[in-house]
Amino acid sequence: MSKFKTSVFIISLLPVSWLIYALFTHQLGANPIEAITRDLGDWAMRFLWLTLLITPLRWLTGWNQLMTIRRMLGLYVFFYAVLHVTMYLWLDQFFEWDEILKDIIKRPFITIGFFTFTALIPLVITSNNRMVKKLGGRRWKKLHRLTYAIAIATSVHFYMMVKQDKTEPLFYIALLVLLLGVRIYKYYQKQRLKLAPAS
Numbered sequence: 015m016s017k018f019k020t021s022v023f024i025i026s027l028l029p030v031s032w033l034i035y036a037l038f039t040h041q042l043g044a045n046p047i048e049a050i051t052r053d054l055g056d057w058a059m060r061f062l063w064l065t066l067l068i069t070p071l072r073w074l075t076g077w078n079q080l081m082t083i084r085r086m087l088g089l090y091v092f093f094y095a096v097l098h099v100t101m102y103l104w105l106d107q108f109f110e111w112d113e114i115l116k117d118i119i120k121r122p123f124i125t126i127g128f129f130t131f132t133a134l135i136p137l138v139i140t141s142n143n144r145m146v147k148k149l150g151g152r153r154w155k156k157l158h159r160l161t162y163a164i165a166i167a168t169s170v171h172f173y174m175m176v177k178q179d180k181t182e183p184l185f186y187i188a189l190l191v192l193l194l195g196v197r198i199y200k201y202y203q204k205q206r207l208k209l210a211p212a213s
């Protein structure tokens with residue numbers, strides 16, 4: 015693994031390391047379970063946004079090495095999402111599956127979170143080189159466009175969860191609009207170039 019990739023790998027573990035440290039040093043306030051669940055959800059979302067930032071950043075800077083960390087960042091989305099969901103299933107719901115099912119049906123933000131998490135699974139399964147080869151580049155790319163829907167659903171999950179001050183979810187939604195907006199712009203720019211008569 016290159017030095018750059020190793021550094022990103024280690025830095026990406028800092029949020030969970032900090033949470034463990036904060037838990038044992040009682041720095042998580044009166045409701046540590048809620049604080050941990052929320053923080054892990056935040057980090058899953060942040061890594062998702064970072065994954066979406068890689069391609070536009072490469073367009074902007076021409077720094078190709080960035081592409082080598084995209085898959086790792088994507089896997090970190092899943093890593094933090096698994097921890098976030100585990101906290102909910104274990105310390106929020108005590109693995110009471112009847113209650114969990116009721117909660118998924120009753121609370122729309124949980125329903126959306128559940129589908130978002132489920133949608134991450136095929137992306138993780140197909141994230142290795144063997145699966146890229148098996149599916150073929152075009153089909154793989156098409157499947158991985160699911161990332162955009164997952165990001166939109168994550169925003170909705172966050173926005174619906176917050177009951178009062180919506181500033182934070184709106185901030186992340188604004189970032190996402192930017193990240194998806196540059197892709198739409200690039201797509202139409204490409205189409206225009208294709209249609210323009212060769213001069």
Ligand code: HEM
Pocket residue numbers: 047048049051052053055056057058059062091095098099102124127128129130131168171172175
């Ligand atoms: C089965 C799937 C999921 C369930 C059951 C779930 C459940 C929850 C719950 C209960 C909260 C509120 C925490 C609390 O107030 O104690 C929450 C917040 C959140 N979740 Fe999820 N979630 C799921 C999937 C996801 C996924 C896949 C992501 C991101 C990729 C995500 C991102 C977030 C974010 C950003 C928050 C808000 C954190 C904050 O308040 O700053 N969740 N989720």
